[in-house]
Amino acid sequence: MRVLIVGGVAGGATAAARLRRLDEHADITILERGEHIAYANCGLPYHLGGKIANRRSLFLLTPADFQRRFAVDVRTGHEAAAIHRGNHELEVLDLAAGRTYREHYDRLLLSPGAAPIRPRGMEGSRVFAFRSVTDADRLQSFLADERPASALVVGGGFLGLEMAENLVARGLSVTLVEMASQVLLGLDADMVWPLHEHLRAKGVTLELGSAVAALEEAGKSVRATLADGRRLEAGLVILALGVRPEVELARKAGLELGPMGGIAVDRQLRTSDPAIFAVGDAIEVEHRVSGRKVLLPLAGPANRQARVAAANIAGRSEEYSGSAGTAIVKVFELAAGFTGLNRQQLERAGIDHRSVIIHSASHATYYPGAETLTLKLLFSGAGDILGAQAVGREGVDKRIDVIATAIQLGGRVADLSRLDLSYAPPFGHARDPVNVAGLMGGNLQAGDIDVVDAADLLARPERQVVDVSEPAEFAAGHVPGSVNIPLGELRSRLGELDPAQEVVCVCALGRRSYNACRVLRQHGFSKARNLSGGYRTYRGLARPAAPPAAGGEIELDACGLGCPGPILEVNRRLRDLPVGATLRVKATDPGFPADIAAWCERTGNRLIALRREGDVFAAIVGKGQPPSDPGSSPAGAPLLDKTLIVFSGDLDRAIAAFIIATGAAVMGRKVTMFFTFWGLTVLRRRAAGLRKSFLDRMFGAMLPRGPSALKLSRMNLGGIGAPMIRWVMRRKGVMSLEELIGQAQAAGVRLVACQMSMDVMGIRREELAEGVEVAGVATYLQASETAGTNLFI
Ligand code: FAD
Numbered sequence: 001m002r003v004l005i006v007g008g009v010a011g012g013a014t015a016a017a018r019l020r021r022l023d024e025h026a027d028i029t030i031l032e033r034g035e036h037i038a039y040a041n042c043g044l045p046y047h048l049g050g051k052i053a054n055r056r057s058l059f060l061l062t063p064a065d066f067q068r069r070f071a072v073d074v075r076t077g078h079e080a081a082a083i084h085r086g087n088h089e090l091e092v093l094d095l096a097a098g099r100t101y102r103e104h105y106d107r108l109l110l111s112p113g114a115a116p117i118r119p120r121g122m123e124g125s126r127v128f129a130f131r132s133v134t135d136a137d138r139l140q141s142f143l144a145d146e147r148p149a150s151a152l153v154v155g156g157g158f159l160g161l162e163m164a165e166n167l168v169a170r171g172l173s174v175t176l177v178e179m180a181s182q183v184l185l186g187l188d189a190d191m192v193w194p195l196h197e198h199l200r201a202k203g204v205t206l207e208l209g210s211a212v213a214a215l216e217e218a219g220k221s222v223r224a225t226l227a228d229g230r231r232l233e234a235g236l237v238i239l240a241l242g243v244r245p246e247v248e249l250a251r252k253a254g255l256e257l258g259p260m261g262g263i264a265v266d267r268q269l270r271t272s273d274p275a276i277f278a279v280g281d282a283i284e285v286e287h288r289v290s291g292r293k294v295l296l297p298l299a300g301p302a303n304r305q306a307r308v309a310a311a312n313i314a315g316r317s318e319e320y321s322g323s324a325g326t327a328i329v330k331v332f333e334l335a336a337g338f339t340g341l342n343r344q345q346l347e348r349a350g351i352d353h354r355s356v357i358i359h360s361a362s363h364a365t366y367y368p369g370a371e372t373l374t375l376k377l378l379f380s381g382a383g384d385i386l387g388a389q390a391v392g393r394e395g396v397d398k399r400i401d402v403i404a405t406a407i408q409l410g411g412r413v414a415d416l417s418r419l420d421l422s423y424a425p426p427f428g429h430a431r432d433p434v435n436v437a438g439l440m441g442g443n444l445q446a447g448d449i450d451v452v453d454a455a456d457l458l459a460r461p462e463r464q465v466v467d468v469s470e471p472a473e474f475a476a477g478h479v480p481g482s483v484n485i486p487l488g489e490l491r492s493r494l495g496e497l498d499p500a501q502e503v504v505c506v507c508a509l510g511r512r513s514y515n516a517c518r519v520l521r522q523h524g525f526s527k528a529r530n531l532s533g534g535y536r537t538y539r540g541l542a543r544p545a546a547p548p549a550a551g552g553e554i555e556l557d558a559c560g561l562g563c564p565g566p567i568l569e570v571n572r573r574l575r576d577l578p579v580g581a582t583l584r585v586k587a588t589d590p591g592f593p594a595d596i597a598a599w600c601e602r603t604g605n606r607l608i609a610l611r612r613e614g615d616v617f618a619a620i621v622g623k624g625q626p627p628s629d630p631g632s633s634p635a636g637a638p639l640l641d642k643t644l645i646v647f648s649g650d651l652d653r654a655i656a657a658f659i660i661a662t663g664a665a666v667m668g669r670k671v672t673m674f675f676t677f678w679g680l681t682v683l684r685r686r687a688a689g690l691r692k693s694f695l696d697r698m699f700g701a702m703l704p705r706g707p708s709a710l711k712l713s714r715m716n717l718g719g720i721g722a723p724m725i726r727w728v729m730r731r732k733g734v735m736s737l738e739e740l741i742g743q744a745q746a747a748g749v750r751l752v753a754c755q756m757s758m759d760v761m762g763i764r765r766e767e768l769a770e771g772v773e774v775a776g777v778a779t780y781l782q783a784s785e786t787a788g789t790n791l792f793i
Contacts, residue, residue: 002027003313004090004105006080006249008037010299011111011280013066014306015313020070022314028072029103031092033079036133037063042299044136045159048143049166058133083108083253085273107275107313110250110263111306114243114281114297124217127237130163139238148235149173152224154212156183158329160240161195164204165332167238174204175232177224179211186327186338190357190454190533191376191389193540195331201609201620202332207232243297245282258284258293267319269309277313279305286322288408289340289386290349296323326404333393333611337400340387340407346378353378353386356440356451357533359509360433362395367425374533375399377437383412383445388437395428402434413441440514449517450529452504454538457531465504466490466497467535468516475789476598479506479531479538487512490519502527510534539601558587559616562734564663566592567599568743570621571666574605577623582608585619589733592617595663600624602667640788641670643780648793649678649703651710651722651737655729657793658740658749664789665747672783673744675772676754679793680763682707682737683753687766696762703761706769707737745771752779 003019005012008030016028030037038061046052063074075092081100082091089102116129126148128139142148151167153160156178164174176183176199182192183199183206199206211227215237224232245262256272258264262284269277280302284293301323311318328337346353355378361370373392379385388403390396406416416438423430431439443449457463457479465482467474474484485493487507497503503525505513513530520528531538556573558566566587574583585596593610596619600607606622642664646657657673665671675683684706692700704710712721726736735743745751751772758764758774765774773779784790 001025001106001313002104003029003107003109004080004103005030005109005111006090007111007113007280008032008034008063008074008076009039009041009111009113010302011113011306011309012109013038013061014303015109015111015279015310016066016072017070018307018310019314020072022311022316026314028070030066030072030074031078031080031090031103032074032076033095034132034134035076037061037074037076038066039133041132044130044133045162045166048136048139048163049169051166051169080112080249083249083255083276085253085276088275105275107277109309109313110271110276110278110282111280111302112246112249112282114245116239116243117241118239119241122212122215122237122239124215124222126217126222126235127215127239129239130159131243139236142236143170146220146235148220150175150234151236151238152177152212152222152232152234153238153240154224155240155242156180156206156208157185157240157242158327160238161199161329161331163238163240164199165202165330168202168204168332172235175207175234176204177207177210177212177226177232179209181209183208184329184336185344186325186342187336187389187391188343188376190537190541191374191391192336194374194391195334195336197540197607197609198332198334201611243281245284245295245297247282250278250282260284260293260295262293262295264293267321268312268317269305269320270312277309279309285320287341288322288324290345290351292349294323294325296325298323298325298327300326321408324404324407326400328397328400334391335393335396336389336391337396338387338389339400339404340378340385342387342389343378346386351380351386353380354441354444354451355379355453355532356437356444357510357537358433358436358440359533359536360429360436362392363428364425369394369426371395373399373433374537375433375437376533377403377413377416377441379413379441379445381445383414383441385411385413385416395433398428399432399434402432403437413438413445417442443514449514449521450527451532452529453532454541457504457538458542463504464498464501465506465531466516467506468512469507469535471789473508476594477539477601478535479504482506487516487519490516491523494520494523494525497525499523499525502529504529504531506531506535506538508535510537554581554583556583556585558585558589558592560588560733562729562732563589563591563595564659564666564743565589565733565735567595567663567666568747570596570599571603571747574621574623579623581623583621583623585621587617587619588615589617592619596621599667641672641783641786642789642791643784643787644671644673644791644793645780646673646675646679646682646793647677648713649681649710650713651707651725652712652714653793654679654682654707654710655734655737655740657791658737658744660791661749662740662744662747665744665749670750670783670786671744671748672750672752672780672787674752674754674780674783676757677761678703680753680757680761680768681705681710683741683751683768683772684763685767685769687764690764690766692762692764699762700767703763707741710737741769750783752783754780 040058077095079093081093093100150173153176212224213227214225216223222237250263256264263278281297287294308318308320326339357376362373371393376389378387421432467478467482467484468487505516507513517528517530558569604624608622609620661671681704715721753774
């Protein structure tokens with residue numbers, strides 16, 4: 001039997017090897033128009049970036065090796081030009097010799113792959129497609145010779161993302177232009193935002209919702225004109241606009257094409273001509289979930305199809321049962337994977353669906369190195385699994401592959417909750433995120449819970465929203481218009497909610513709010529719904545696009561400073577910068593990641609990136625537009641003032657009071673601290689020559705004279721507690737109480753001493769620190785009228 005194979009990379013080489021294993025006597029020839037066969041094109045971007053240092057390791061087998069090992073005639077530089085189906089002949093063009101010849105076949109296998117989409121006019125010596133080793137070599141030489149400083153990547157799919165990462169690794173400044181409003185269209189909008197943040201954090205400029213209309217080479221750069229008229233310039237352009245199936249040979253031969261424009265094949269991968277098989281990027285396959293014909297240009301399906309086609313050519317009967325579209329991509333330190341269909345695809349296919357989003361740690365949190373993993377599960381009302389998406393630094397592949405397996409074996413949502421998966425603390429959880437997603441889906445199906453998507457809440461915000469987080473979390477950020485009833489208080493505060501209305505329950509990650517929903521449901525709130533993915537997903541989706549950087553980038557080293565030092569420093573440095581400027585901050589305070597996120601959200605600045613580098617947290621903060629209404633947050637939420645009554649003269653309580661007050665002031669709130677009775681001693685200082693009555697002198701002698709004389713509320717240890725805590729604070733970079741007072745005043749905190757208490761305790765104005773107001777209770781009451789929080793310390 002004479003078998004000709006067109007294309008010698010993923011599908012072609014795999015089919016040839018398998019066919020040889022099945023039929024030692026077949027006469028097999030591979031015709032490949034390129035120079036190489038059987039190479040790892042998936043590894044090419046990483047070779048470019050230097051991760052795969054050795055170019056040779058990309059070549060799994062050379063033509064000579066392949067020929068020797070499999071007794072296959074490999075002809076590189078030979079292009080299949082036409083199929084003469086009537087007499088089973090293939091017309092071949094020998095590219096080097098420039099001559100054509102004909103080869104007879106009993107069976108023909110087409111694996112010609114796909115061609116990069118290259119719009120008309122987008123050519124030039126600085127414009128690159130990236131498909132083959134030859135393309136990669138050309139780009140490598142260009143980078144070495146020309147040393148461009150910047151690159152424009154057009155297209156935010158798999159290849160665009162990989163190229164962006166690897167060009168950054170080569171030291172180029174990269175702008176990625178994507179026509180859609182997001183990268184990686186396999187992910188839903190509520191799952192993709194971490195990729196946007198991460199790309200920006202890695203220095204990639206994202207131009208989302210922008211299409212490149214024209215490219216024009218100008219000297220040592222390329223100028224791109226966007227559809228909105230803006231112009232971008234870079235040293236080179238990578239076209240990563242996707243691929244179209246190579247069907248010209250098949251079309252000219254009269255082989256049937258499918259609705260998506262790929263070669264139509266049956267389950268045995270036979271084309272409309274029984275002597276011709278086709279596999280890989282060029283064909284259309286059945287989607288395992290939708291049942292529709294799709295193009296899935298991926299290496300895994302190409303390899304599996306090649307085995308099936310080879311078996312059928314060898315006289316066996318095997319079937320390719322379709323593809324679930326399972327895929328994964330690395331985006332710097334993140335991974336994003338998906339299987340099945342996403343929300344948009346399900347809507348387009350008219351498939352009714354539900355979904356849950358969970359945030360989990362990639363492995364047990366008490367074992368070092370756990371990372372946040374976000375998993376979305378989509379399923380039908382009947383419990384069929386329709387799709388899944390995952391994003392995180394660790395464990396994405398495992399979760400997606402488990403769900404992909406379940407989909408392909410006909411598993412249902414409830415099965416996921418019961419899957420027996422491997423577990424030890426370094427690897428996962430006793431209840432794996434896949435189990436949890438299955439449980440959540442099962443609860444939804446059973447009607448025990450109902451959910452609302454973040455996108456739906458953003459589109460229709462005028463609802464009764466209750467945030468069951470703790471007040472401090474609520475203060476750090478919440479859904480505009482929501483009320484805060486911590487979960488522990490919910491049962492006693494049900495009267496504050498209207499059971500006739502829908503109630504959307506929110507917390508940071510959606511777990512406590514799930515419990516809240518259960519409480520509400522059982523107290524007659526039949527319309528209680530959980531915000532899927534919690535505030536984390538809502539915030540990610542609601543966050544406005546990054547403003548373009550302008551005004552330069554400033555470095556700030558806040559390492560060693562304790563709370564609220566780093567935030568104060570950020571506030572101070574950013575104040576003088578223009579909108580659009582970026583500040584790179586490094587801090588070691590463990591509370592910094594949460595604080596900087598909350599601070600940015602409240603102040604209209606943007607947290608472009610936040611990552612951990614050993615013990616150091618590195619954040620990139622973009623100076624945003626200050627809120628137009630100083631009384632509102634950028635999201636429009638009213639900024640409520642804070643009042644604190646400082647009654648205590650204990651050192652630790654005073655420190656806590658000043659940290660909270662300064663933090664709130666830096667967040668843009670008006671803060672008033674009202675010092676009364678023992679609290680006055682915090683503001684006290686030595687003043688010589690004051691004439692006082694005997695009683696006042698006696699009182700004065702008994703009261704501590706200012707911050708340095710205060711004692712601890714607990715563990716005073718016969719007087720050494722306070723010096724000890726001061727020493728510890730100094731070591732840990734926390735400001736002293738004296739410094740905190742100064743910082744609070746600098747941040748605009750209003751310090752008011754209670755006149756009545758001063759009279760009672762015989763403290764004079766001259767004994768108080770500079771800048772302290774002396775006033776009565778009415779001043780405090782007036783301030784508290786507009787306060788959202790009033791603390792008694
Ligand atoms: P190919 O492997 O592209 O082989 C087709 C071959 O046919 C080509 O060498 C071509 O020169 C030859 N040919 C075409 N027409 C003719 C003709 N008329 N005569 C002779 N020869 C012809 N997929 C993943 O799943 N994961 C990844 O991480 C991934 N990364 C990728 C990275 C890059 C840079 C690229 C380019 C692709 C990547 N892919 C990835 C996709 C994957 O490589 C393809 O899906 C897979 O190679 C398809 O196999 P194929 O045999 O259909 O086509």
